Amino acid sequence: GDVKLVKAYFGSPQLDIPRSVQKELGGGALLDIGVYCLQFVLMVFNGERPESIQATGVLLDSGVDESVVVTMKFSRKRMALCAFSIAARLPNDAVIEGTKGSIKVLGPMHCPTKLVVNDKETEYPLPEPCLPLNFTNCAGLRYEAGEVRQCLLK
Template sequence: MATRWGLCGAGKISHDFSVALRTLPPQDHQIRAVASRSLERAQDFAKRHGILEAYGSYEELANDPNIDVVYVGVLHTEHWRAGLLFLNAGKNVLCEKPFAMNSGQVKDLVNAARTNKVFLMEAVWSRCFPTYVEVGRRLREGALGEVKLVKAYFGSPQLDIPRSVERELGGGALLDIGVYCLQFILMVFDGERPESVHATGVLLDSGVDESVVVVMKFSRKRMATCTFSIAVRLPNDAVITGTKGSIQLCRPMHCPTRLVVNDKVSEYPLPEPDLPLNFTNSTGLRYEAEEVRQCLLQGLKESPRMPLADSILLTEIMDEIRKQVGVVFSQDSQKCSSET
């Protein structure tokens, strides 16, 4: 029986997610409905992607009994509110990264999922890529010896994009692209909390971060560094160095199709899309969709590839980075239920 998807949001990422799902067997994945705050926009989206139902409110999607899991692809300032709506309606949820605006909101989502006994996953699609799966396997086998240093870079010029630069839209390099560097480091160190986090950066006039450098120290004298920017293009790769060798995730490190392990190159090509995509390698969204399906078939309430504990720790680290760099959002003064 197919996993029946509902889409919350009819924007660019929902378009790419829909295209990616069509690279998977239709007997396994079906999009049954799309919801937008604009009914006309939802209807246009549904027509383009051959979706049966189009709703002009998220509440209608939450009440649709024919939906197994909702993909939340709206602005991240809305993730907390939309996520709680679907979770409290008893829906399984795959929510785009960043999970929410701060760790308080993330803990609210996690608590709601556990209270309602439903599946919840932060859509860090990178974790489900074959390249990332292979990195995890090599690390478990000890192919690099003891990991000593991890480096990650992600820079993408996007100062002309409002959602990237405006504070009320949750802008800044950290929440948009820095999250990819940080999740990679946490994956390499198996979800371990760093002993220290030191961050410095420069802000735009709007008060959000333009470029940030982060240094983290882990137990057993292990280090990680990352640099991310929405002003310039960076190498956009990631390197793990150990006592017996290295692994490089080639550009783009958040959705790579090439892996170099001790100088040996492996390729993991993606299927071709049937419509133009908005973002690089977006047919790779198929991997996280299939991960959700497999988790649901096994009765799991979270993904072992992106556990909820990793999402909480990831957001707590981002909270600390924002504190050190000086980025404050209105949501930071909002009282979350996890704090009451």
């Protein structure tokens, strides 16, 4: 079917991490984790630029954004909603709603291990890491790193 609405949520309490909250270190929810939500939406809409964007959020005393909600309107009456926060834990999932059903991306949405398509769940196990990892499911980023390597070798 046709995609009508995309929702992406990513929130992780990080107020105790200096690089997340200090402006001079590039802190803020958008730069740290919001980009994953926005990238997901643009991937679903095949890179199309939205017709309009509305965003609202709250700032920390340091001047960086703590929590943000973004709505985007695309052509053909399609919408996207993103919410991200470095102060609160959010579902960290994404949903693509269409005229013939939905796709839920679980586990977290930026590095998923499960898809639920019209209520049918499929699991995609990650490779076992050879070293301890800093973030949930980041072993899945090895595929991204491998693709970058292949592009550099060309």
